[in-house]
Amino acid sequence: MAHLAWRLAQRWCPSSLQVISFPVVQLHLNRTAMRASQKDFENAMNQVKLLKKDPGNEVKLKLYSLYKQATEGPCNMPKPGVFDLINKAKWDAWNALGSLPKETARQNYVDLVSSLSSSLESSSQVEPGTDRKSTGYETLMVTSEDGITKIMLNRPTKKNALNVEMYHEIMHALKAASKDDSAITVLTGNGDYYSSGNDLTNFTDIPPGGVEEKAKNGAVLLREFVGCFIDFPKPLIASGQCPALGHLPSPSLGYSIAVYASDRATFHTPFSHLGQSPEGCSSYTFPKIMSPAKATEMLVFGKKLTAGEACAQGLVTEVFPDSTFQKEVWTRLKAFAKLPPNAMRISKEIIRNREKEKLHAVNAEECSVLQGRWLSDECMNAVVNFLSRKSKL
Ligand SMILES: CCCC/C=C/CC(=O)SCCNC(=O)CCNC(=O)[C@H](O)C(C)(C)COP(=O)(O)OP(=O)(O)OC[C@H]1O[C@@H](n2cnc3c(N)ncnc32)[C@H](O)[C@@H]1OP(=O)(O)O
Numbered sequence: 001m002a003h004l005a006w007r008l009a010q011r012w013c014p015s016s017l018q019v020i021s022f023p024v025v026q027l028h029l030n031r032t033a034m035r036a037s038q039k040d041f042e043n044a045m046n047q048v049k050l051l052k053k054d055p056g057n058e059v060k061l062k063l064y065s066l067y068k069q070a071t072e073g074p075c076n077m078p079k080p081g082v083f084d085l086i087n088k089a090k091w092d093a094w095n096a097l098g099s100l101p102k103e104t105a106r107q108n109y110v111d112l113v114s115s116l117s118s119s120l121e122s123s124s125q126v127e128p129g130t131d132r133k134s135t136g137y138e139t140l141m142v143t144s145e146d147g148i149t150k151i152m153l154n155r156p157t158k159k160n161a162l163n164v165e166m167y168h169e170i171m172h173a174l175k176a177a178s179k180d181d182s183a184i185t186v187l188t189g190n191g192d193y194y195s196s197g198n199d200l201t202n203f204t205d206i207p208p209g210g211v212e213e214k215a216k217n218g219a220v221l222l223r224e225f226v227g228c229f230i231d232f233p234k235p236l237i238a239s240g241q242c243p244a245l246g247h248l249p250s251p252s253l254g255y256s257i258a259v260y261a262s263d264r265a266t267f268h269t270p271f272s273h274l275g276q277s278p279e280g281c282s283s284y285t286f287p288k289i290m291s292p293a294k295a296t297e298m299l300v301f302g303k304k305l306t307a308g309e310a311c312a313q314g315l316v317t318e319v320f321p322d323s324t325f326q327k328e329v330w331t332r333l334k335a336f337a338k339l340p341p342n343a344m345r346i347s348k349e350i351i352r353n354r355e356k357e358k359l360h361a362v363n364a365e366e367c368s369v370l371q372g373r374w375l376s377d378e379c380m381n382a383v384v385n386f387l388s389r390k391s392k393l
Pocket residue numbers: 056057058059157158159161162193196197198199200201218219221222245246247248270271274276279386391392393
């Protein structure tokens with residue numbers, strides 16, 4: 001059913017299933033609608049084409065809706081079907097402008113482009129140019145100091161949601177950390193979320209082979225990603241001061257040698273809410289670590305745990321007061337990093353190795369089940385609801 005709807009959507013509007021492209025590329029200017037600020041409007045449209053950095057889908061939707069309102073007036077398109085994600089998002093954005101006068105929409109478009117140009121320009125001046133150059137990563141900040149390699153998820157404005165690039169960069173960073181001079185590796189997040197899990201816009205970028213190919217590629221990527229955690233040879237510590245959502249907590253909780261959380265952190269694996277199923281080997285590790293009954297509450301019913309609850313259940317090693325979290329955790333980590341690295345590596349190996357084969361098998365099974373789930377109506381509806389801002393977790 002979901003497959004059919006997606007296919008129909010693809011045939012009806014092939015571009016609708018790609019990431020939203022810039023409105024000026026897609027649209028034609030209705031010149032007769034321009035009056036006093038026509039020149040400004042045209043300039044603004046040219047400026048959009050020159051932006052060096054993608055401003056993100058939300059902003060592109062705003063630009064699109066203002067453009068349409070400025071040139072055509074109130075929304076006059078038929079409402080797209082629920083599975084036509086991109087056109088539906090565009091329709092929602094335009095329709096939300098109601099009867100905003102064309103002149104106001106034109107002015108708002110010009111203002112938005114102007115603020116966008118200056119903010120993107122200034123952010124590119126201070127931007128992690130240095131970080132990027134020194135680490136070579138777009139979505140992470142990776143540093144190595146005092147025997148500790150720190151991998152920090154660095155998409156704070158998206159709550160550290162994992163886009164495809166971030167999956168690859170984390171795998172790359174883990175592989176590099178496994179070979180560098182550091183004794184331990186720390187995984188953490190920048191901003192007010194450790195991670196918000198899989199980037200749900202990953203579902204909207206459909207390859208030529210359609211949603212089946214997308215789901216297959218996703219399963220391959222996830223299997224490889226989780227596999228990197230299973231095989232990671234050094235002590236790995238997850239350090240979280242804030243909420244962790246979705247699947248990054250699963251592999252990092254399941255395979256970290258230690259998990260440190262502030263008393264503000266929460267842990268949430270809302271697989272059922274999203275029409276999905278457990279991954280990151282959580283279907284195996286959580287019932288073992290917690291208890292089958294508690295794991296069911298978390299993995300099947302999506303019960304959110306506070307750091308204290310997660311610690312009581314054995315998922316978290318220790319909870320620290322938020323105000324002293326960084327100081328206390330880093331003091332401890334620096335002390336650990338001074339221990340003989342080979343002894344730590346071998347100790348980890350002996351604890352984890354007899355489980356490795358089992359974990360790889362569980363990972364393969366979970367990814368195969370998920371591949372089917374991603375094609376389900378339940379999953380599609382959850383993604384549509386989030387992208388059209390009808391639901392948040
Ligand atoms: C290889 C595939 C593996 C698949 C495995 C899947 C397992 C999972 O990961 S399940 C978890 C999936 N995650 C979610 O469903 C979380 C969705 N996000 C939210 O519910 C809320 O954003 C959240 C509660 C995290 C935070 O709410 P707010 O504090 O109100 O912030 P905003 O909602 O305004 O978010 C800011 C900004 O970030 C974007 N965002 C946040 N999370 C995601 C996400 N998971 N995917 C994509 N985008 C995300 C959000 O859209 C906002 O963007 P802008 O509107 O452009 O500012």
